[in-house]
Amino acid sequence: DQQVKQNSPSLSVQEGRISILNCDYTNSMFDYFLWYKKYPAEGPTFLISISSIKDKNEDGRFTVFLNKSAKHLSLHIVPSQPGDSAVYFCATLFQGAQKLVFGQGTRLTINP
Amino acid sequence: NAGVTQTPKFQVLKTGQSMTLQCAQDMNHEYMSWYRQDPGMGLRLIHYSVGAGITDQGEVPNGYNVSRSTTEDFPLRLLSAAPSQTSVYFCASSYQGNQPQHFGDGTRLSIL
Numbered sequence: 001d002q003q004v005k006q007n008s009p010s011l012s013v014q015e016g017r018i019s020i021l022n023c024d025y026t027n028s029m030f031d032y033f034l035w036y037k038k039y040p041a042e043g044p045t046f047l048i049s050i051s052s053i054k055d056k057n058e059d060g061r062f063t064v065f066l067n068k069s070a071k072h073l074s075l076h077i078v079p080s081q082p083g084d085s086a087v088y089f090c091a092t093l094f095q096g097a098q099k100l101v102f103g104q105g106t107r108l109t110i111n112p
Numbered sequence: 113n114a115g116v117t118q119t120p121k122f123q124v125l126k127t128g129q130s131m132t133l134q135c136a137q138d139m140n141h142e143y144m145s146w147y148r149q150d151p152g153m154g155l156r157l158i159h160y161s162v163g164a165g166i167t168d169q170g171e172v173p174n175g176y177n178v179s180r181s182t183t184e185d186f187p188l189r190l191l192s193a194a195p196s197q198t199s200v201y202f203c204a205s206s207y208q209g210n211q212p213q214h215f216g217d218g219t220r221l222s223i224l
Contacts, residue, residue: 004154034212043116043202043215044155089154098143098162098209099170102154 003027004092006103014111019077021106023090026071030092030101033066035075038087038105047088048075080110114138118203118216125193125223133188133219135203143209144186148172148199149218155202161186162209193223 005024013019021035031052036044050057050064050073057064063076073090090103119134137144145160147170157170161180175197177189186205190197200220204213 006154009152032210036215041217043204043217045215046212049212091155093210096210099157099160100145100155100213101171102147102156104152104154 004090004101004103006090006106008106010107012109012111013080015082016079019080019108021075021088023073023103024071025092029094032093033073034091035064036089044089082110082112084108085110116203116205116214116216118219120219122220127193127223129193131190133201135186135216136184137205141205141207144205146188147202150199195223198223
């Protein structure tokens, strides 16, 4: 049973526009949420995170929103740049369990 | 600063062979983990360690062994390789398990 779901396998966005990547989770015990970015032939790199006590966290062009009642997480990238083309994974954990649970990933393509 | 180093980068095995995937980190991280990435499945936790001498199972531990004799190294052993273990394997580390992890660049393993 997939506890963390990214229902869009791929997303195509024009350069300069906003990219919105979505993630849903099933377990209300998750209390820490992360986004990772992955280029081909490389390992995932940490992008941004949010604790369940917040509903928004910003870092430059990247903003993560958390809607606990809907068990929904989203990553906004604005403006999108060609270098943002990658696979994005959301991940969650119980801070006491120390086990990351990943979604399936969304391949983002930024078109010039 | 090398970060997380995985060797080898590629490996082809025959069914029934054994091998060890190596992982080393030079950041003095206590927490280390192994994941496998399969198409449409995201990354799934195999085993993890919260410090030297301590290991525990993740989501998909069957067919794999680990040990943690030093802080720096966390090898993953396949005892008798099976085609279902064909995957890309990532090692990761962090100071603690509830913090963003640094990933290696992966080992692509094919079992024939």
